[in-house]
Amino acid sequence: MAVLLISSFGxxxxxxxxxxxxxxxxxxxxxxxxxxxPMFKKIRSPKDYETHFKRxxxxxxxxxxxxxxxxxxxxxxxxxxxxxVAWSFVLVFIVCFISFLKMRPPWSKKFGKGRAExxxx
Numbered sequence: 512m513a514v515l516l517i518s519s520f521g522x523x524x525x526x527x528x529x530x531x532x533x534x535x536x537x538x539x540x541x542x543x544x545x546x547x548x549p550m551f552k553k554i555r556s557p558k559d560y561e562t563h564f565k566r567x568x569x570x571x572x573x574x575x576x577x578x579x580x581x582x583x584x585x586x587x588x589x590x591x592x593x594x595x596v597a598w599s600f601v602l603v604f605i606v607c608f609i610s611f612l613k614m615r616p617p618w619s620k621k622f623g624k625g626r627a628e629x630x631x632x
C-alpha cells in the first residue's frame with residue numbers, strides 16, 4: 512500500500528498538476544499511518560488491536576472506493592468521468608459503513624478485548 516501511495520504522487524497526466532486524486536492519496540496515507548501507529552508500540556493493549564483494526568478497515572474501504580471509481584469510469588455507458596467517480600464512492604461508502612456498523616461488535620470481541628485474553632492464555 513505504501514508503494515502504491517508513493518507512486519500515486521508521480522501521476523500528473525490527468526490534471527497536469529497536483530489534483531483531486533493527490534489529495535485523496537494524502538488522505539489515504541494518513542489513514543494508513545493512523546492504522547499502523549498502534550502496531551508500532553512495543554507493548555500493545557487490547558484497545559491498540561481494536562484501534563488498528565478499525566482504522567485499517569477504513570483504509571481498505573478507501574481502496575475499494577478507488578477501485579470502484581476506476582472500474583466505473585471505464586464503462587462507456589455509465590456516464591461521465593466525475594459522475595462515475597461520485598456514484599462509485601457513494602456506493603462503496605454506504606456498503607462499507609453498513610458493514611462496519613453490523614460487524615463492529617463481533618470484530619471488537621475478536622480483535623479487541625477477546626484477543627488479549629487469547630494472547631494471555
